[in-house]
Amino acid sequence: MTTFEVRTFGCQMNKHDSERVAGLLRTQGFLPAEEGTDADVIVFLTCCVRENADERLQGQVASLKALKAVAPDTLIAVGGCIGQRDGEILLRQLPHVDVVFGTHNLGRLPELLIRARTSDVPVVEVLDSGTDFTSDLPGEREHPWHAWVPITVGCDNFCTYCIVPYVRGRERSREMDDIVAQCRDLVADGVREITLLGQNVNSYGRDLYGEPRFAETLRAVAATGIDRIRFATSHPKDLSNETIAAMAELPSVCAALHLPVQSGSNRILEAMNRRYTAEEYLALVKRLYAAIPGLALSTDIIVGFPGETEEDFEATMHVVRESRYAQAFTFIYSPREGTPAALMDNPVPREVTQKRFDRLVKAVNEGAREYNKPLVGTVQKVLVEGTSKRDVRVLAGRTQGNKVVHAPAPNGVDISQLAGKFADIRIEESQTWFLVGTVEGYEPT
Ligand code: SAH
Ligand code: SF4
Ligand code: F3S
Numbered sequence: 001m002t003t004f005e006v007r008t009f010g011c012q013m014n015k016h017d018s019e020r021v022a023g024l025l026r027t028q029g030f031l032p033a034e035e036g037t038d039a040d041v042i043v044f045l046t047c048c049v050r051e052n053a054d055e056r057l058q059g060q061v062a063s064l065k066a067l068k069a070v071a072p073d074t075l076i077a078v079g080g081c082i083g084q085r086d087g088e089i090l091l092r093q094l095p096h097v098d099v100v101f102g103t104h105n106l107g108r109l110p111e112l113l114i115r116a117r118t119s120d121v122p123v124v125e126v127l128d129s130g131t132d133f134t135s136d137l138p139g140e141r142e143h144p145w146h147a148w149v150p151i152t153v154g155c156d157n158f159c160t161y162c163i164v165p166y167v168r169g170r171e172r173s174r175e176m177d178d179i180v181a182q183c184r185d186l187v188a189d190g191v192r193e194i195t196l197l198g199q200n201v202n203s204y205g206r207d208l209y210g211e212p213r214f215a216e217t218l219r220a221v222a223a224t225g226i227d228r229i230r231f232a233t234s235h236p237k238d239l240s241n242e243t244i245a246a247m248a249e250l251p252s253v254c255a256a257l258h259l260p261v262q263s264g265s266n267r268i269l270e271a272m273n274r275r276y277t278a279e280e281y282l283a284l285v286k287r288l289y290a291a292i293p294g295l296a297l298s299t300d301i302i303v304g305f306p307g308e309t310e311e312d313f314e315a316t317m318h319v320v321r322e323s324r325y326a327q328a329f330t331f332i333y334s335p336r337e338g339t340p341a342a343l344m345d346n347p348v349p350r351e352v353t354q355k356r357f358d359r360l361v362k363a364v365n366e367g368a369r370e371y372n373k374p375l376v377g378t379v380q381k382v383l384v385e386g387t388s389k390r391d392v393r394v395l396a397g398r399t400q401g402n403k404v405v406h407a408p409a410p411n412g413v414d415i416s417q418l419a420g421k422f423a424d425i426r427i428e429e430s431q432t433w434f435l436v437g438t439v440e441g442y443e444p445t
Helices: 012-027 051-063 063-072 082-091 107-117 166-167 176-188 216-223 241-249 266-271 278-291 310-323 348-377
Strands: 001-007 041-046 077-078 098-099 123-125 144-150 193-197 229-232 255-256 298-302 325-331 379-387 392-398 406-407 422-430 434-442
Touching: 001 012, 012 041, 012 082, 012 107, 012 123, 012 144, 012 193, 041 051, 041 082, 051 063, 063 193, 077 082, 077 107, 082 098, 082 123, 082 166, 098 107, 107 123, 144 176, 144 255, 176 193, 176 216, 193 216, 216 255, 229 392, 241 278, 266 278, 266 310, 278 298, 278 310, 298 310, 310 348, 325 348, 348 422, 379 406, 379 434, 392 422, 406 422
Parallel strands: 001 041, 041 077, 077 098, 098 123, 144 193, 193 229, 255 298, 298 325, 406 434
Antiparallel strands: 379 392, 379 422, 392 406, 422 434
């Protein structure tokens, strides 16, 4: 019996891929290692979008040297975006890695592991492009009620700071019929919430059908009877009126939208190759709020892009205040070798970036509190996920706006029975990162 463990970094695409790795290995007779025990096979699905993600892998793999000393048969496999980027070169820094694979050949992992077992040298296989969607491989969902469904892979946008197009390849859409058929199967299998995935879901279908067909896809997925639909990510330049209308009309599509702005300065947006202006972005935000009441808008922002001045940063702060984000992910610019921005002049000094970053985080937190406040007193439909991290007697779930809600378990109810069910929760208190309430009703367990 061989046991395995998958360690995942990075975005939702990697989370989805890690479910495929677990499913694949299980069909090959591998078993998940029990918690607290050392697995025979350790698979890393890696991320290199920023330097700190890169460093995390180095640290984790380096620390496995000790395990290899006592259990030399342990196999270490590194895949995902670092595997794709580095291939063979990875072995120079991490010679005790046994298998390197990329983002296009996930399905080959079991075979590569078998080869590595009998090979004296590490096995490296990285392909330039792929033809299969990982969703077509057997999968093992982390939560039975939630599924990731990729609709596109790769990216054609080439934002100048971003490594993703280089490690995930050109954008490819999946046939709409395949997507809908998979969603139908998931509903039959008890899934309540589906997250449609793509680096830019709004351009879905352009390569296959000559024009984007995302709005239509939303409608087709909604028609499967799934309770909740989320999707990520939306590039502002491609968010169509049809998509906004579909979001507004379809009750199963959550009133939540991740719309990365990256910067509020037109000069920086141009240097980033984002292809919209701050004015266009804010006009879009206005249309969204008008069409979708209670919309939870979220974003990504980069601070300290080369040449960013105080004025540029102030423009970003302006967009943050105007957009009233329910949530924002803030990043310090990290030069990625091979991207155009890595060659740009005028790096912003670290201390300046840090100060701006701190100011931005404060504004973002303020925005999150503002979004949460009016929810107090309302009853929210919450999809229960399990117990809160701090207290096993408290349940945790999410509103359709993707806000975490904590509530004491109803008397005599086992929270594990409620996981994957919808509960009506009256919100009584709002914090920056979560809401607290009381359960008023729930689906039969
Ligand atoms: N396709 C998505 C997400 C890509 S990566 C999109 O277009 O929004 C997630 C986020 O990481 C990006 O939105 C960006 O804010 C951030 N990011 C990407 N490259 C970065 C870099 N080199 N330095 C800092 N942040 C970066
Ligand atoms: Fe990267 Fe831009 Fe593509 Fe997003 S849209 S993955 S930020 S290149
Ligand atoms: Fe990271 Fe690759 Fe996703 S670089 S953000 S895991 S596409």
